[in-house]
Amino acid sequence: MIRYILKRLAMLVPVLFGVTLVSFSLLQIVPGDPAVLLAGEDANPDFIEAVRKEYGFDQPLHVQYLRFVARAVQGDFGISIRNRQPVIHLLLQRFSFTVQLSFLSILIAAAIGLIAGVISATRQYSIFDHASMVGALFGISLPIFWLGLLLMLVFSVHLRWFPAGGSGELRHLVLPAIALGAASAAVIARMTRASMLEVIRQDYIRTARANGLRETVVIYKHALKNAMIPVITVFGLEFGYMLGGAVLTETVFSLPGVGRLMVEGIFQRDYAVVQGAMLLVATTFVLVNLLTDIAYALFDPKIRYE
Amino acid sequence: MSEPPARTSQAAEVWRRLKRNRAALAGGAIVAVFVFTALFAPWIAPHAPDAGDLGRRLEPPSAEHWLGTDELGRDIFSRILHGARVSLQIQLVAVLIALVAGCLLGLLGGYYGGWADHGIMRAMDILLAFPGIFLAISIIAVLGPGLLNLMLAAGIYSIPQFARIVRGSILSLKEKEFVEAARAAGEGDASILFRHLLPNAMAPIIIQTTLRMATVLLTASGLSFLGLGVQPPHPEWGAMLSNARPYLITAPHVATFPGLAIMLVVMGFNLFGDGLRDSLDPRLKD
Amino acid sequence: MPLLSVRDLRTHFFSAGKVVRALDGVSFDIAEGEIFGIVGETGCGKSVTALSILRLIPFPPGKIVSGSIRFKGTELLELPPERMRSFRGKEISMIFQEPMTSLNPVFRVGDQMREVIALHQGLGREEAWKAAVAMLARVRIPEAEKIARCYPHQLSGGMRQRVMIAMELSCRPALLIADEPTTALDVTIQAQILELLRQMRRELGTAILLITHDLGVVAQMCDRVAVMYAGGIVEEAGVVGIFEAPRHPYTQGLWGAIPPAEEERETLAVIPGTVPDLSQPPAGCPFHPRCGRRFEPCDRERPAMRAVAPGHRVACHLYPEGGVPS
Numbered sequence: 001m002i003r004y005i006l007k008r009l010a011m012l013v014p015v016l017f018g019v020t021l022v023s024f025s026l027l028q029i030v031p032g033d034p035a036v037l038l039a040g041e042d043a044n045p046d047f048i049e050a051v052r053k054e055y056g057f058d059q060p061l062h063v064q065y066l067r068f069v070a071r072a073v074q075g076d077f078g079i080s081i082r083n084r085q086p087v088i089h090l091l092l093q094r095f096s097f098t099v100q101l102s103f104l105s106i107l108i109a110a111a112i113g114l115i116a117g118v119i120s121a122t123r124q125y126s127i128f129d130h131a132s133m134v135g136a137l138f139g140i141s142l143p144i145f146w147l148g149l150l151l152m153l154v155f156s157v158h159l160r161w162f163p164a165g166g167s168g169e170l171r172h173l174v175l176p177a178i179a180l181g182a183a184s185a186a187v188i189a190r191m192t193r194a195s196m197l198e199v200i201r202q203d204y205i206r207t208a209r210a211n212g213l214r215e216t217v218v219i220y221k222h223a224l225k226n227a228m229i230p231v232i233t234v235f236g237l238e239f240g241y242m243l244g245g246a247v248l249t250e251t252v253f254s255l256p257g258v259g260r261l262m263v264e265g266i267f268q269r270d271y272a273v274v275q276g277a278m279l280l281v282a283t284t285f286v287l288v289n290l291l292t293d294i295a296y297a298l299f300d301p302k303i304r305y306e
Numbered sequence: 307m308s309e310p311p312a313r314t315s316q317a318a319e320v321w322r323r324l325k326r327n328r329a330a331l332a333g334g335a336i337v338a339v340f341v342f343t344a345l346f347a348p349w350i351a352p353h354a355p356d357a358g359d360l361g362r363r364l365e366p367p368s369a370e371h372w373l374g375t376d377e378l379g380r381d382i383f384s385r386i387l388h389g390a391r392v393s394l395q396i397q398l399v400a401v402l403i404a405l406v407a408g409c410l411l412g413l414l415g416g417y418y419g420g421w422a423d424h425g426i427m428r429a430m431d432i433l434l435a436f437p438g439i440f441l442a443i444s445i446i447a448v449l450g451p452g453l454l455n456l457m458l459a460a461g462i463y464s465i466p467q468f469a470r471i472v473r474g475s476i477l478s479l480k481e482k483e484f485v486e487a488a489r490a491a492g493e494g495d496a497s498i499l500f501r502h503l504l505p506n507a508m509a510p511i512i513i514q515t516t517l518r519m520a521t522v523l524l525t526a527s528g529l530s531f532l533g534l535g536v537q538p539p540h541p542e543w544g545a546m547l548s549n550a551r552p553y554l555i556t557a558p559h560v561a562t563f564p565g566l567a568i569m570l571v572v573m574g575f576n577l578f579g580d581g582l583r584d585s586l587d588p589r590l591k592d
Numbered sequence: 593m594p595l596l597s598v599r600d601l602r603t604h605f606f607s608a609g610k611v612v613r614a615l616d617g618v619s620f621d622i623a624e625g626e627i628f629g630i631v632g633e634t635g636c637g638k639s640v641t642a643l644s645i646l647r648l649i650p651f652p653p654g655k656i657v658s659g660s661i662r663f664k665g666t667e668l669l670e671l672p673p674e675r676m677r678s679f680r681g682k683e684i685s686m687i688f689q690e691p692m693t694s695l696n697p698v699f700r701v702g703d704q705m706r707e708v709i710a711l712h713q714g715l716g717r718e719e720a721w722k723a724a725v726a727m728l729a730r731v732r733i734p735e736a737e738k739i740a741r742c743y744p745h746q747l748s749g750g751m752r753q754r755v756m757i758a759m760e761l762s763c764r765p766a767l768l769i770a771d772e773p774t775t776a777l778d779v780t781i782q783a784q785i786l787e788l789l790r791q792m793r794r795e796l797g798t799a800i801l802l803i804t805h806d807l808g809v810v811a812q813m814c815d816r817v818a819v820m821y822a823g824g825i826v827e828e829a830g831v832v833g834i835f836e837a838p839r840h841p842y843t844q845g846l847w848g849a850i851p852p853a854e855e856e857r858e859t860l861a862v863i864p865g866t867v868p869d870l871s872q873p874p875a876g877c878p879f880h881p882r883c884g885r886r887f888e889p890c891d892r893e894r895p896a897m898r899a900v901a902p903g904h905r906v907a908c909h910l911y912p913e914g915g916v917p918s
Contacts, residue, residue: 014431015431019436022436029448030448140572143547143565149561153558204696206688207686207695210648211759212712214677226696226697229698266446
């Protein structure tokens with residue numbers, strides 16, 4: 001187990017190196033003088049020179065990169081030229097919102113996906129199975145932003161169950177969380193169904209039945225615990241996709257998330273914000289995947305007792 | 307199995323299985339209609355996509371404007387038909403980029419192994435560290451918004467999937483006897499890669515290509531919805547949806563139809579891709 | 593009264609418009625404490641017989657269409673599902689061919705045993721655990737307490753089969769069904785497991801229905817033997833009688849096809865032809881297309897089981913009622 005975790009940690013190193021390198025390169029690839037890009041085109045020359053010195057844009061690239069990483073590790077992502085605030089403040093504020101939204105979404109998606117997947121597998125080819133697989137097809141085919149608009153139209157405008165705008169309370173998050181989680185619920189349902197179908201054919205399920213265990217115990221204890229192992233990986237991936245994909249939901253519902261911050265940053269050429277958002281989201285996703293791998297190991301004794 | 311499977315009989319068998327799969331046929335029909343529309347939009351569309359009549363803004367569906375008019379009085383039906391053209395173009399270019407680059411990287415990594423494989427796979431890991439559409443947004447952040455960059459972003463975003471799938475197939479195929487035989491017969495690496503390995507890895511590549519057409523459409527329309535992709539006044543479905551947002555309450559049809567178009571086409575590719583998977587590799591089916 | 597009495601059992605599988613008659617009229621008795629063997633080639637219906645007794649035939653596609661299975665006088669086929677469940681693992685247990693996959697990989701073996709013991713004996717967690725460890729010790733597992741805390745993947749194949757045997761005997765069933773219990777094991781481990789099964793029969797008085805294609809195992813273990821072919825029993829006798837005087841041409845062919853020691857084989861090259869397609873069984877005797885001694889009635893009339901010697905019955909037209917072999 002320890003060795004497994006260490007191995008995973010070691011695999012993080014090149015990926016994190018790559019992620020920092022990619023976000024670092026942003027300023028190098030975008031046409032223009034990096035110091036001007038960061039300081040803003042209308043900044044006075046003294047300020048631009050100060051930025052150039054501070055970031056080391058007059059130094060060789062590897063020095064610039066090392067400075068970039070050193071600053072990032074200390075939480076210094078520079079100043080947003082539009083908001084005149086340290087980027088880290090904006091990021092943390094917006095990111096915590098996106099994490100909350102994604103968390104609620106993954107809870108909904110996991111609950112719906114697991115239940116639908118298990119029942120579909122235990123009643124393969126039944127009406128429920130067909131209906132939930134058609135539902136899953138819609139889930140993976142619906143554009144999030146359209147689903148969000150439809151939900152808003154039906155549940156906010158017509159039924160008035162939920163507020164159409166605003167944020168800060170749980171009721172503001174319900175519709176966005178459903179829109180964001182629909183595709184994941186579909187993916188989890190499909191995966192759970194496939195995994196369950198595989199597991200309930202296994203010899204140990206026959207053993208459990210031959211031992212006279214109740215069918216509910218056979219399915220929900222003996223089969224589900226095995227079927228969950230591959231599904232756990234999907235949870236982690238889907239949660240990560242939500243962190244990155246929340247931008248569409250945030251835009252539809254006008255929510256203050258990190259995705260929107262990044263898109264606004266792109267439009268406003270606020271490169272410090274864009275750089276910070278790229279680094280934060282990618283690093284978080286990588287860490288979520290690490291946690292998923294550890295959770296995976298906890299579920300699978302073959303890895304836990306390697 | 308020492309012989310590569312005979313391809314003609316295999317194709318016939320796949321077609322036979324596909325014909326019996328009603329969901330796949332429905333998906334194939336949707337895809338066919340979509341492609342047809344994309345090719346012939348200028349001849350089918352009753353109106354010009356950018357001809358607006360400001361006196362007739364946001365009209366609901368009628369005999370003249372089947373799906374109503376948008377905020378500039380343009381015919382939504384005609385714009386959706388022309389939007390198919392834009393979508394198919396984006397999908398084809400993006401998937402082609404991903405297909406070529408992904409297959410090459412996967413082939414090289416899987417066949418040569420060692421540091422080449424290691425380097426390629428780590429590079430793919432780095433791309434995959436940017437989750438989902440966020441990767442495409444990050445690429446746009448570097449390249450800037452626009453149609454061409456959108457296609458590039460959606461293409462690069464799909465490279466890792468192809469690379470991984472091809473690499474996986476190659477790893478298992480290269481141990482097979484027909485590869486040994488080709489090598490013993492003195493064939494070079496390039497010949498083995500492209501004449502023996504790649505053709506035998508076609509099934510997963512075809513499946514992935516089809517399913518990826520769906521993902522790319524979702525991603526590209528999402529980017530256009532955000533304003534990062536196709537810019538107005540081009541009739542792109544995601545951009546149309548974005549423009550329709552202010553009129554969601556007064557004229558919901560303006561946002562409804564482009565979304566419906568995206569969903570139908572994505573569903574078509576998904577159904578067809580799933581059907582292909584079941585037909586090409588029946589073992590994968592439950 | 594026999595412990596188990598199976599009469600005219602028919603289990604069919606329905607798929608793609610076809611009916612596969614996996615069992616087509618199987619009858620036999622097992623006495624208390626007896627080791628009864630069923631031998632035959634792959635696909636003859638051995639395992640379907642075992643699963644039918646426990647009513648574990650997956651439906652769909654399989655279904656017991658008719659017949660009777662009486663256990664200690666109770667008609668199992670008429671029990672409501674909940675009552676049937678209480679027999680499984682308690683009165684009738686089963687061990688399978690693949691010890692590597694028959695235990696649940698995500699639970700410790702002691703916990704898996706504890707669950708069954710607690711279910712059938714109403715014991716608390718602590719007591720059930722102790723009973724599980726005691727049973728592991730009883731099947732000659734050293735350091736039983738430690739093994740109970742292991743996950744299946746930490747144990748060897750032979751050890752897992754021992755655990756399976758311990759689990760299935762933990763509730764002192766009257767009948768243990770062992771479906772190819774040693775096929776997947778090394779030869780030396782095979783001998784140990786067979787010896788263990790014999791010891792357990794002696795110590796606990798458990799009757800065993802031993803299903804195998806290995807005639808060596810049959811000769812070593814069984815009191816009585818039934819030979820199955822194409823979904824039916826073709827010959828049944830005491831172990832001595834069936835080895836010394838096999839009557840049915842199929843049994844004779846099977847005996848002639850005993851593979852050299854240590855070589856595993858499930859196909860019988862010596863008998864020409866192949867096992868029939870059970871969705872279109874041949875008319876008359878199912879063996880007649882492969883039989884070197886077939887004659888006039890064989891392709892028309894299905895032979896009934898008839899006694900040819902005390903305790904020795906055979907289904908073959910060569911042995912008419914009360915007559916001598918023609």
